Amino acid sequence: MNRREFITSAGMGGAMLGMFPADLSAIQRSTAPGKIEKRSLGKTGEKLSMIGFGGIVVMNATTQEAANRVGEAIDKGINYFDVAPSYGNAEVMLGPALEPYRKDVFLACKTTERTAEGAARELEQSLKNLRTDHFDLYQLHAVEKPEEVERILAPGGALETFISARKAGRTRFLGFSAHSVEAALALMRAFDFDTILFPVSFATWYAGNFGPQVLDAAQKKNMGILALKAMAKSRIAQGEAKPYAKCWYTPLDDPESVLKGLRFTLSHPVTAAIPPGDENLFRMAVELAPKFTPLSPEETEAIKIEALKLDPIFRFPRGA
Numbered sequence: 001m002n003r004r005e006f007i008t009s010a011g012m013g014g015a016m017l018g019m020f021p022a023d024l025s026a027i028q029r030s031t032a033p034g035k036i037e038k039r040s041l042g043k044t045g046e047k048l049s050m051i052g053f054g055g056i057v058v059m060n061a062t063t064q065e066a067a068n069r070v071g072e073a074i075d076k077g078i079n080y081f082d083v084a085p086s087y088g089n090a091e092v093m094l095g096p097a098l099e100p101y102r103k104d105v106f107l108a109c110k111t112t113e114r115t116a117e118g119a120a121r122e123l124e125q126s127l128k129n130l131r132t133d134h135f136d137l138y139q140l141h142a143v144e145k146p147e148e149v150e151r152i153l154a155p156g157g158a159l160e161t162f163i164s165a166r167k168a169g170r171t172r173f174l175g176f177s178a179h180s181v182e183a184a185l186a187l188m189r190a191f192d193f194d195t196i197l198f199p200v201s202f203a204t205w206y207a208g209n210f211g212p213q214v215l216d217a218a219q220k221k222n223m224g225i226l227a228l229k230a231m232a233k234s235r236i237a238q239g240e241a242k243p244y245a246k247c248w249y250t251p252l253d254d255p256e257s258v259l260k261g262l263r264f265t266l267s268h269p270v271t272a273a274i275p276p277g278d279e280n281l282f283r284m285a286v287e288l289a290p291k292f293t294p295l296s297p298e299e300t301e302a303i304k305i306e307a308l309k310l311d312p313i314f315r316f317p318r319g320a
Contacts, residue, residue: 022267022295026219035077036289039271041106042224044173044194046136048080048106048272051262051289052226055083055090056246056277058097069279070097074105076286080272082197082226083130084110084141085122087277091129099131107132110141110177110197111158114151119161123170134169137195138162140176143183144318153190177228181316184214188221199229199314200273202264206304208312208320219269230265230273231258231281234310246277249313253281259288264303267294 028040030047038047053073058066070081081098083090091109098105109126113119123138140152140162152158165171175195178184184198196218204210218225231252236242243250252261262285265273275285295303 022264022300024267024269024294026269027271032077036286037292038077038079040224041226041271042195043222044224046106046224049078050266050270050272050292051078051286052080052082052272052274053078054274054277054282055081055087055094057279057282058093059088059090059246059277061093061279063093063096066093066097070094070101072283073286074101078286079105080108081105082108082110082274083126084112085126085129086110086112086141091126095130095132102132106136108137108139108175108197109135110139112141114148114158116156116158116160119158120165123161123165127170135171137173137175138165138171139174139195139197140187142177142179143187144179145183146186149183149186149190152187159191173224175224175226178214179314180318181210181213182318185217188217188223192221193223195224195226197226197228197274199232200225200227200265200268200270201229201232201312202261202303202307203233203310204229204312204314205264206307207310208315210312210314210316213316215268215270225268225270227265227270227273229313231261231275231285232313233257233261235313244276244278244281247281251276251278251281253284255284255288258284259291260303262288263292263295263299266292267300 029037031037036049036051039050041048057069083094085091111119111122113122162174166174173194175193176187177197198214200211233250233252236250252258275282
């Protein structure tokens with residue numbers, strides 16, 4: 001895909017804020033007593049907990065801390081775990097902690113490699129680190145620029161490894177995460193991925209015009225939609241210190257605002273939201289999840305007004 005096609009693909013998304021109201025009719029939902037709600041994942045036939053466990057939660061933890069955090073999550077009904085090599089030592093810590101539960105969970109991993117050779121190498125190392133013979137989902141990680149999409153799709157690109165890995169049983173499903181509307185739309189047009197992992201937050205949605213185009217396109221393809229940054233509030237101002245070591249933006253961090261952010265994201269046809277990697281913010285999200293109810297029209301309007309006062313972490317078009 002060349003840059004002209006990349007830009008044309010993105011442009012077809014357009015601004016759709018008024019064309020995509022929150023709607024859960026396409027999602028199958030179920031809840032067991034004392035457990036987090038589970039939701040269907042596109043056309044995969046899988047059901048995932050609507051709160052996912054991001055591997056950063058165990059990054060730099062002790063072996064016992066990692067085991068405890070994973071065990072607590074399992075007890076709450078979390079069955080969706082997502083990790084990547086770029087998350088420090090998260091894979092190495094998550095592998096042993098998750099091993100006793102591996103057959104009962106949905107394990108997703110990602111790669112930032114854009115060539116077939118690099119992706120194959122990283123896939124095998126991740127499988128080893130996570131003590132498993134396959135992933136349930138393998139994803140391109142954080143695709144943003146047109147040249148990345150070109151490399152992925154070109155001969156010798158990472159997509160070749162993804163297709164081969166699925167055929168070989170090294171992964172069941174294929175997906176991607178993207179940090180731009182343009183990249184997400186381009187990848188969806190180029191290949192029939194099973195899932196998309198994308199930022200869906202009230203601030204980026206309203207103040208950044210970032211998200212509606214992507215969710216609309218993904219839903220039309222019956223893809224599983226997984227959400228990042230549901231608890232993102234705004235960029236960190238230049239010169240300000242990060243409020244949380246494991247979070248590069250300013251997150252929502254009080255119970256009222258966290259629940260509001262989660263409710264906005266999970267009121268859309270999103271299977272699961274992955275909270276920030278800070279273990280305390282993650283635990284807060286898990287504790288608040290059972291209080292989820294879809295936003296009312298009045299609440300939606302109020303959150304829109306609040307969002308428009310913020311500096312969102314992502315915007316469309318990219319670089320706007």
